[in-house]
Amino acid sequence: MPLEDVYRYVDANQQMFVDDLVRLVKQPSVSARGEGIIECARIVEEMMRNVGFSTFTIPVAQGNPVVYGEIKSKSSQKTLLFYNHYDVQPPEPLEEWTYDPYSGEIRNGKIYGRGVSDNKGNIVSRLKAIQALLETTADVPVNIKFVAEGEEEIGSPHLAPVVQKHKKLFSADAAIWEFGGTDREGRPIIYLGLKGVLSVELRAKAAARDVHSANAPLVPNPAWRLVWALNSIKNEKDEILIDGFQDNVESPLDEEMEYVQKIPFEEEEEKQDLGLSEFLHSVSGLEALKALLYRPTCTINGFLAGYTDKGSKTVLPRKAMVKLDFRLVPRQEADNILKKLKEHLKHHSFNDIEVIEHGSTEPVKTPIDNSFVQTVIKTAKRVYDKQPVVYPTSAGSGPMHLFRNWLGYPVVSVGCAHPESHGHAPNENLTVEGFVKGTKFIAAILYDFGVS
Ligand SMILES: [Zn+2]
Known part of the structure; x- marks a missing residue:
């Protein structure tokens, strides 16, 4: 041969x-x-x-x-x-x-x-x-x-x-x-x-410049605006609350599950490697593996606002920014999810938050x-x-x-x-x-x- x-x-x-x-x-x-x-x-x-x-x-x-x-x-x-x-x-x-x-x-x-x-x-x-x-x-x-x-x-x-x-x-x-x-x-x-991925950046702005935090009763805080907006996007159970986000999501096919069940998911080694005692929401075994492969997600990749250096600074920042990614599963489309995210923010009175797309794959x-x-x-x-x-x-x-x-x-x-x-x-x-x-x-x- x-x-x-x-x-x-x-x-x-x-x-x-x-x-x-x-x-x-x-x-x-x-x-x-x-x-x-x-x-x-x-x-x-x-x-x-x-x-x-x-x-x-x-x-x-x-x-x-x-x-x-x-x-x-x-x-x-x-x-x-x-x-x-x-x-x-x-x-x-x-x-x-x-x-x-x-x-x-x-x-x-x-x-x-x-x-x-x-x-x-x-x-x-x-x-x-x-x-x-x-x-x-x-x-x-x-x-x-x-x-x-x-x-x-x-x-x-x-x-x-x-x-x-x-x-x-x-x-x-x-x-x-x-x-x-x-x-x-x-x-x-x-x-x-x-999975597909949609990367976005949300930006909030308020005053024309950083101000003394003594002005907090009068001046809106863009960092809080983002926190509230994020809170409206996902809850503590990790459910994504954007209207229609789950539409069309395809569940794993039977023939796929046959193979998924045979995957030797090395979860103890994974957890040890990551220094975790358990996975999010205590999922384990096949449930964890199914979530990993088939669940769409929304992840905060980075959050930037105000003073983050040593000690304290009583400042009220003029702007704040968060980077997010959405991992998408079959039948979801990145463009459509972006549209739904924008509609969601509008619907929840976050018109002031700017959405910038940073690319996507299906x-x-x-x-x-x-x-x-x-x-x-x-x-x-x-x-x-x-x-x-x-x-x-x-x-x-x-x-x-x-x-x-x-x-x-x-x-x-x-x-x-x-x-x-x-x-x-x-x-x-x-x-x-x-x-x-x-x-x-x-x-x-x-x-x-x-x-x-
Ligand atoms: Zn790579």
Whole structure:
């Protein structure tokens, strides 16, 4: 079987692959601040070229470029697209990192650095899987399209028009999404969907300037205005009170619940990792898992008003701001929820509060019985020699709807992270072992998709 040669190639070249990953991690690429973006896009494109991709960069007006590449198969008409992102989250707080976030330090079999698990490890592992196939079989099992965007971590604000404009470039028979990994038992995890997300900012203003808090009987306080508005949006039971918010919400399908029940939800480990004695409202077991995957949410991401430094200051602030995100589930639509939020505020006499949208993505799912999904499940079982854990959907979000809903092909998310990879957090890391296994997994998916 040609895959054995491919695996041998991966093992023999492991150090070189790790070196490439370290090189990519050492290049900052913080989309939130526009740091190192162009340099990082250039390295990704160069790495794709070195593998054998024909590449080009799609410029994005007022945004970060999308790196695009293709390799044609000599033996197959099918096309598999990989969606990745080369941007990373800001590394702060820096003092909580054991090693410099851009060092790519390797200790005890773990590679450390911002972006190593999200999403640079997957970028490199996919490219190396393709390289291994090319080097050992002089072909790729299917046509390959490789997309690396630079704004995923800020909500992919410019990807929709790019996909719209280049529908042909992004067409495929199936896609592999950017994230995934193994659980604590080493079982591969397969995700088939995402929640949508709507990010907004609410702003309240009152007096023309900050004033002495002695004026509180006369001058409205914008911080209180926001607190009251927030109070009208969600109650202490976590019920979202916006009129029509729950309309159309799809409950989990029976065939999905069959898989959800089999998910080994490691809730004690989760709680321990988070330093919690129990989850919100004491939910546990299947109830907690169902809430995580299928419940829409409203989260306060940040709240800013007045004096927050040392000691006290008797001030009445002139403005206040809160950032919120709504995670959405199938049949909810971001635009519609935004409209309902604005109506809600108006209806509750919060006309003075300004609503600013900061981007959105739609909820998305690929059905479990799809043949590509079934291929990936079988491949995972063989490569890891363990029953994979299938999530019919996941709690995260991303621009998957552009590919699944607009272009209409199945999208499956797998990757090489592990439960303590600390994505978005200090000490982000990836195990060398997970990286190497993930590389073999991708090669096997390509091979099995080719022959399926
Ligand atoms: Zn991320």
